Structures are given as C-alpha cells and as structure tokens.
Amino acid sequence: MRHRPAPGQYHPVHYGLSVVGLVLIGAMAWLAVTHQLKLTFVLGGGLSLTLLLLIVDRIVPYPRRALPKEEEPVFTPPAGEDFEPDEPELDEAAPVSWIAAGVWRQRKQASRLGEFETDKATMADVGVTAEAPTQETRERVPTGPQPAVSFTAEAGTAEAGAAALAATPVVGVWWEPGPWPACCGQLAVLTLVNPTRKELIPYDRGGQIERATFDPEDDEVWRELVEFTRNGHEPENGMNLFQCPVCARLYGVATYD
Numbered sequence: 308m309r310h311r312p313a314p315g316q317y318h319p320v321h322y323g324l325s326v327v328g329l330v331l332i333g334a335m336a337w338l339a340v341t342h343q344l345k346l347t348f349v350l351g352g353g354l355s356l357t358l359l360l361l362i363v364d365r366i367v368p369y370p371r372r373a374l375p376k377e378e379e380p381v382f383t384p385p386a387g388e389d390f391e392p393d394e395p396e397l398d399e400a401a402p403v404s405w406i407a408a409g410v411w412r413q414r415k416q417a418s419r420l421g422e423f424e425t426d427k428a429t430m431a432d433v434g435v436t437a438e439a440p441t442q443e444t445r446e447r448v449p450t451g452p453q454p455a456v457s458f459t460a461e462a463g464t465a466e467a468g469a470a471a472l473a474a475t476p477v478v479g480v481w482w483e484p485g486p487w488p489a490c491c492g493q494l495a496v497l498t499l500v501n502p503t504r505k506e507l508i509p510y511d512r513g514g515q516i517e518r519a520t521f522d523p524e525d526d527e528v529w530r531e532l533v534e535f536t537r538n539g540h541e542p543e544n545g546m547n548l549f550q551c552p553v554c555a556r557l558y559g560v561a562t563y564d
Contacts, residue, residue: 434484437468
C-alpha cells in the first residue's frame with residue numbers, strides 16, 4: 308500500500324526530481340527560443356519529463372510518519388452493577404505508613420470484609436509475617452501508580468519486619484496466616500482490601516493486575532479474585548493488594564476461607 312504524504316510533507320526524491328524537471332523544461336524552452344527549436348520538440352520533452360515524474364511518484368513511497376507514543380491503556384471493566392459497601396468509611400488517620408489511608412478507613416465495613424473477625428491485637432498475632440519477594444516474582448509482577456508515601460518500615464532483616472508487624476494493628480482480610488511483602492528493604496503498603504471495581508481500576512493498568520500474585524501457588528485463586536472484582540462483585544476469599552513504596556511494584560496476597 309502506498310502512503311500518501313501528510314500536509315506539508317514531501318519526500319526528498321520527489322522534491323529533487325521536481326527541481327530537475329523544472330530546470331530541464333526551462334533549459335529546453337531557452338534552447339527553443341535561442342536556437343529556434345520546434346515547439347513539438349519542447350512539448351514532447353516536457354510531456355516525457357512529466358510522465359517520468361508521475362512514474363517515480365508511484366514507485367517511491369512516502370515514509371510512514373511515527374505515531375505519537377500512547378500511554379499504557381487503563382483496563383476498562385465490563386459494564387454491570389458494581390458492588391458498593393453498605394457502611395461509610397471512618398474518619399481516622401492510619402496509625403502506620405504501611406497501611407494506606409483508605410484501607411484503614413474501610414476496616415470496619417462488614418459488607419466489604421465479610422464475616423471476617425479476629426480477637427487478635429496485631430498482625431503478628433494473626434500469623435502474618437514479612438517476606439521478601441523472589442527475583443522471579445519481582446520480574447513478573449506489574450507496577451502501579453506512584454505510591455503516596457516515600458518510605459514505610461524498614462524490613463531489611465527478618466527481625467525488623469517481625470518487629471514492625473508486631474506493632475501493626477490487624478487490618479485486611481486474613482482467613483489464614485500469610486505473607487506481608489517486604490520489597491526494596493521496606494514493608495510494602497497495604498493498598499487495597501476486597502476492593503470495588505472502581506477502586507481496582509487505577510492499579511489494573513492494561514489489565515496487568517492478575518500477574519501480581521506474591522506466591523505463585525496462589526496464582527489461580529488470585530486471578531479468580533481479580534476477575535470477580537472486575538465484574539463488579541465483592542471478593543470472597545480475601546483480596547489484599549500491596550505496593551512497594553520504593554519501586555511501585557504490586558503484590559497480591561489471597562487468603563482462603
């Protein structure tokens with residue numbers, strides 16, 4: 308397929324041939340006047356040059372224009388009725404920087420969290436432990452929007468991570484013990500818990516959030532939770548999404564009923 312030029316665009320080959328053609332036609336006209344050449348010779352030569360230019364114009368393609376680089380598309384979920392929690396959010400600030408403000412405000416929404424209840428005081432009491440992602444996991448998971456915080460709790464050692472979680476009140480949905488991702492030497496921020504479809508959209512850029520599974524063994528369950536949420540339903544098995552405050556990687560932790 309031949310590519311037509313955009314307004315103001317002209318291929319150098321066509322430009323050069325046009326200049327040469329005009330020069331030759333001018334030269335032939337000058338020779339016709341000064342040397343009394345026949346008009347048919349001038350017209351024939353001009354017609355031949357015109358045909359040559361037309362042939363070249365059909366053969367030499369115009370270069371493709373580079374399309375402007377588009378931003379990564381945001382995943383658009385299918386239409387449907389969205390799940391919305393029945394209870395309002397609390398007006399309270401999060402006690403630690405590794406719990407997102409929205410997650411802390413939503414921690415009493417029973418319609419969001421199901422019948423999950425605990426009499427434990429801290430995340431350590433629930434059995435949640437700080438764990439660093441493997442290199443394979445770091446390479447697989449997507450990144451999200453720029454985190455709202457620049458640092459959380461240092462978790463460069465198992466002792467530091469355990470101490471931080473021992474001072475963290477229970478938040479999220481933990482039907483059984485699980486990991487709290489510790490990426491880039493920091494505790495990741497608990498960003499979403501059993502989110503609505505609208506809450507998930509900013510993190511599901513390009514439909515990549517399903518690759519965020521922290522533990523590969525939970526991949527199938529995590530993907531089901533993501534799809535369930537995309538369709539506007541409330542996740543049932545515990546959907547906890549974390550984000551590293553340093554590299555913005557996203558980690559999904561699914562717990563079971």
